[in-house]
Amino acid sequence: MIAGVRQVCASGLVALAAVSAGCSDPAPGEPAVDAAAIDGAVAIDAAGEVDADVGADAATACATPAACEQRAADRFDAILGDPAALDAFLAAVPKGGDLHQHLSGAVYAETYLDWARADGVCVNTTTFAAVAASSCSASTQPAPASGSFFDQIVRAWSMEGFMAGAETGHDHFFATFGKFGVVAGAHRDEELADVVTRAASENQLYVETMFNLGRNVGTLAAADWTGTLTAADLPAFYATLTADPQFAARVTADVAVVTAAHDGYRTVLACDDLSPSPPCRVELRFVAQVSRTGANDQIFGQLVGAFEMARQTGLIVGANLSSPEDDPAAISNYELHMAMLDFLYRRYTEPALSPLQITLHAGELTAAYLPPGSTANTFHIRRAVQVGHAARIGHGVDVMSETDPAALLDELAARDVLVEVCLSSNDQILEVRGAAHPLAQYLAHGVPVALATDDQGVSRSSLAGEYKKAALEQHLGYRQLKTMARDSLQHAFLPGASLWTSVATATPVAACAGGTVGGAASAACQDHLAGSERARLQWKLEQRFLAFEQAQPAP
Ligand SMILES: [Zn+2]
Numbered sequence: 001m002i003a004g005v006r007q008v009c010a011s012g013l014v015a016l017a018a019v020s021a022g023c024s025d026p027a028p029g030e031p032a033v034d035a036a037a038i039d040g041a042v043a044i045d046a047a048g049e050v051d052a053d054v055g056a057d058a059a060t061a062c063a064t065p066a067a068c069e070q071r072a073a074d075r076f077d078a079i080l081g082d083p084a085a086l087d088a089f090l091a092a093v094p095k096g097g098d099l100h101q102h103l104s105g106a107v108y109a110e111t112y113l114d115w116a117r118a119d120g121v122c123v124n125t126t127t128f129a130a131v132a133a134s135s136c137s138a139s140t141q142p143a144p145a146s147g148s149f150f151d152q153i154v155r156a157w158s159m160e161g162f163m164a165g166a167e168t169g170h171d172h173f174f175a176t177f178g179k180f181g182v183v184a185g186a187h188r189d190e191e192l193a194d195v196v197t198r199a200a201s202e203n204q205l206y207v208e209t210m211f212n213l214g215r216n217v218g219t220l221a222a223a224d225w226t227g228t229l230t231a232a233d234l235p236a237f238y239a240t241l242t243a244d245p246q247f248a249a250r251v252t253a254d255v256a257v258v259t260a261a262h263d264g265y266r267t268v269l270a271c272d273d274l275s276p277s278p279p280c281r282v283e284l285r286f287v288a289q290v291s292r293t294g295a296n297d298q299i300f301g302q303l304v305g306a307f308e309m310a311r312q313t314g315l316i317v318g319a320n321l322s323s324p325e326d327d328p329a330a331i332s333n334y335e336l337h338m339a340m341l342d343f344l345y346r347r348y349t350e351p352a353l354s355p356l357q358i359t360l361h362a363g364e365l366t367a368a369y370l371p372p373g374s375t376a377n378t379f380h381i382r383r384a385v386q387v388g389h390a391a392r393i394g395h396g397v398d399v400m401s402e403t404d405p406a407a408l409l410d411e412l413a414a415r416d417v418l419v420e421v422c423l424s425s426n427d428q429i430l431e432v433r434g435a436a437h438p439l440a441q442y443l444a445h446g447v448p449v450a451l452a453t454d455d456q457g458v459s460r461s462s463l464a465g466e467y468k469k470a471a472l473e474q475h476l477g478y479r480q481l482k483t484m485a486r487d488s489l490q491h492a493f494l495p496g497a498s499l500w501t502s503v504a505t506a507t508p509v510a511a512c513a514g515g516t517v518g519g520a521a522s523a524a525c526q527d528h529l530a531g532s533e534r535a536r537l538q539w540k541l542e543q544r545f546l547a548f549e550q551a552q553p554a555p
Contacts, residue, residue, distance in 0.1 A: 069479070093485075099359070102209070105457055105459075122142055132182055170430065198462060206285075224297075241304060288309070292322065292330040293330050300340050331371065360384040362383075381412075394422070396421075421439055422466070425453075499532075518541075
């Protein structure tokens with residue numbers, strides 16, 4: 001039976017209160033997803049159960065998985081003009097993973113205000129920047145619970161109601177982080193809990209979230225190096241840093257941050273109880289976010305710290321350079337940062353000393369926000385891949401302004417580099433939307449893509465909201481969304497072989513061929529799944545697609 005429903009939220013643009021409450025009640029008539037029934041610790045154990053039970057529950061059973069998929073596709077097409085039905089469909093559809101998410105930007109302003117009140121935090125009545133309780137003054141007021149000041153803060157801390165005028169969306173978006181920073185900095189574990197709660201509410205299986213990691217090694221590196229830093233200095237700098245008597249202890253301290261974050265959010269959610277809630281079953285991994293506008297010695301140290309941490313814990317899987325790519329410091333240091341990543345790739349990745357992978361914000365640029373004379377929008381993506389060894393690209397909005405874009409798109413496809421597509425963010429920060437967005441070009445060249453949220457709290461969106469933009473503004477069909485969900489797990493920074501030989505054609509590996517993928521696994525397939533964390537999650541996604549598609553009403 002599909003019973004004991006833990007249901008997704010009704011809207012793609014999820015109300016915060018609903019998320020906080022766990023979105024535990026299905027909206028009337030919505031297809032239900034029973035995470036508990038299909039979400040066992042060993043996914044393959046649940047395979048047969050899903051196959052048999054969902055069919056029994058379907059209002060009108062569809063004969064084959066292909067027929068069920070077609071029914072879901074038909075349903076999707078039929079409800080594109082029905083906002084409520086589309087929201088429900090897109091909230092419930094299995095989504096794989098969110099691969100591009102900044103932790104502090106993922107939380108809604110209302111939640112930050114809840115925490116601000118509990119902390120006694122005040123908010124400046126002119127700038128709307130939060131200040132610690134000890135800094136409350138005549139120019140601040142206590143964080144409110146409602147009213148016009150509350151509404152003003154929500155607008156200042158997010159894109160809620162934003163209208164471009166003297167201030168651009170670009171500047172308003174990036175300014176939000178400093179305004180809620182005092183609150184965000186004090187609630188890491190609750191933020192992580194909020195993230196997986198929202199993910200579970202939208203039928204996501206996996207999240208990679210970014211926050212500032214590796215700071216202990218970064219600080220040590222800044223102390224170990226003085227003066228300017230060039231690419232030629234990197235071997236000597238690395239030798240000095242790793243020979244520092246404090247190096248090992250700093251790495252240990254950085255690993256402890258990662259471990260504490262993992263344990264902390266699971267404590268918030270009581271994940272070690274006998275019956276942990278669905279958010280506890282969302283696989284969460286961390287990506288070290290290193291600000292590209294910081295000091296270069298600190299940046300290098302944090303990157304070293306990330307590679308070292310990943311040797312010790314599988315909780316951290318990647319590193320990413322963040323902060324505005326069009327910042328003058330980010331632009332002037334871009335080649336040095338790529339050289340750092342190339343150096344560390346040869347030091348750690350080639351000899352298989354560290355499993356850390358690289359994803360880079362690249363091509364989050366438009367000419368309008370570049371300094372005069374800058375050519376950054378002609379080469380950042382290509383350099384990120386060719387020199388920075390980026391396995392994934394974040395945004396890639398300006399790909400068509402890169403030198404020889406067709407060749408670059410083909411190269412991305414040939415290298416199997418996935419682009420993390422963040423439609424709301426690109427719309428709000430860069431004013432790139434609709435046909436001006438290069439998503440169609442990526443798809444036309446066979447570049448793998450996956451939708452991601454970037455900063456869902458600031459954007460007032462969610463992964464379901466990104467699906468909605470893909471459906472209504474990019475005109476993607478059901479099977480394209482399904483392929484993107486599959487690609488999100490194919491390109492997740494998880495260990496293990498894939499379930500697929502081809503995601504584009506949904507062709508499983510030989511061990512899992514011959515039956516229904518996500519159905520009853522053969523002995524050979526069970527062996528394959530047992531040996532791969534990635535394949536197990538991919539199998540679970542297929543289970544959820546079977547359940548979702550079989551639960552769709554017949555036309
Ligand atoms: Zn980002």
